[in-house]
Amino acid sequence: MNDFVIHAASYLGPEGFGNDQTGLRAWPPPLQENLSRIQLGGLHWSLLSESDPSRFLRMDLMCRLGFMAAELLGANFDAMTPARRERLGVCVESFTGSLDTDIRFALAPRPTLFAYTLPSTVVGELCIRFRLKGPMLSLVSPDAHGANALGEAVEWLRDDDAEMALCLGIEAMNLSTAESIPLPKNLSPRSWHGAALLLGRSDNSPREKPLPAGALVDICRTLSGANQFLNPPGSKTSKR
């Protein structure tokens, strides 16, 4: 474990967004005011990046969160050589998975939506965006807090299956979607957040100041703590 470092860490959720260098920044007022108004397009995207917003706007909520979490890392993937990008793995873990999109597709099937009815689509989107060809894994866990994904990423590094690993924990559920069918609340948590870590060896950082390995524990706690947002205080509950 000591051979590896966290190059970058990011988070976005109802209370704000940021990375290990910037700290948490508050969302603009429209999003702060009402958690049910999750509109992670246009305005909010423009805060983070100017690259290919049209593709971003086609994505479902899970992919948008993963995409933004990865962008928030501030790692310069584009500057990496193709050989290095072939050795960068992507691992995602979630509880809710693609349920938000599943429900929307079941209500109104559309070919453009079908591709997003898989929890692993976010990995595909990230690989396309950053031209990553390394190993990939998509886990759906009852106790999802990113620890399984993190463990797998570390194993990739340890086994030399990858030289860097992008590790994501995402929960994505629009309140309006969750309330559109009579699904129990424990199956469709009304929440959204995304967290990303970029792990690698200490000698290959894409940023100038990687976090020390000891910070892993704190990051794990942060990811675990993200579970509290599954049922945020004051959030609406199902009417059924």
Next chain:
Amino acid sequence: MGSPVETAVTAPAAAIAGCGALCANGPGLEPLLRAVASNSTALRPRECLIGKTSRPIVAGFVPDECVSQLQAADPEHADSRAFLFAVAALNQAAHDAAAILDSIPAARRGLVLSTTKANIEALDKLVRRQSVSSVAQRHIQPAFLAADLARRLDCRGPAQCVSAACISGVSALQQGAALIRRGQADAVFVAGVDLISQFVLAGFDSLKSLDPDGCRPFDKARAGLSLGEGAAAIVLVKRGLLSPPSIFLSGWSTSNDANHLTGPSRDGSGLALAIQRALAKAQIAPDKIDYINAHGTGTPYNDSMELLALRSVFGDRVPPFSSAKGIFGHTLGAAGILETVLCVLALRNNVLPGTPRLREPDPLAPDSLLREPRAATHLYCVLKINCGFGGSNAALVLQRTLP
């Protein structure tokens, strides 16, 4: 050609102690082996509702009598077909591996589930305001389905669920092997399950991926895939726990095309990368592979891409290869495990499976494409490959030891 001894010592390994299956061919391994021997198909037309219209769909449906028997035996889970199917396959695999499982405590047994949509037909019913049991609703969530299966099998070690499109099965086997390799479990049940549902039919129909006449993998006139449903299970154990002869997983890898969400790369480079990595992990050269079980869905783009990838890795010496999709259809999250079970049967019985429903091979296909099954004189190393949405690719190397 492969060797039973060369790579046995150094390669990472988890041994296969038991297998189970339930698919369009029915329950158990015998119907599968018969289908391989006779090169027959279990794909049948059935009237299905897609959107608001009904029309015949050629697919691999689990026989109604099998479903009825499973429901009668477990009425509490009668409307969670995903759970019933998976339990049926897992119980067979546990029975197959009973001798070794008896010596492994529950706390050292793990479970990895592979599925793309779990019990998705319950969501179909909810949307239509139809009655659905709480258990069937719970199993819409793959994570809960995995947890309940682990409870049913008394696996008190790690329980995980891989949901990675059509590479889920091979990816789950990799996870199972990794859990054993890391010492987190001594035995891991790896199960795959998926259903033919209105949801899935609507999706593939909207993408115009279904061949109305049924799939024809690697055929010159192939026009799409045929869906299948069912479950398969494999019990992996620490290799040292099994006495030879044994079949073990010696190499595995995944990769991404970084090209397109629903279409494969046109050059096959992503799949080639996964194959090369798996061979490297198994520490064997390409010419050691004796048989390849391809993804072979029957869609024009997938099969072309696979042929390019095979040429890229194996050059002019592509080992004998075939697709099993013509037997039981594309079972999605179960595919990687069901087709690996087929590979295990091939290794156990020294047979090279053919490609049912193939009429006229794609002119770009190497001569080693197996139209019909044939007896194998030398079968030790098998390569299993799968590809899926999101540009995902996976490869797995299975090897057999001598007694």
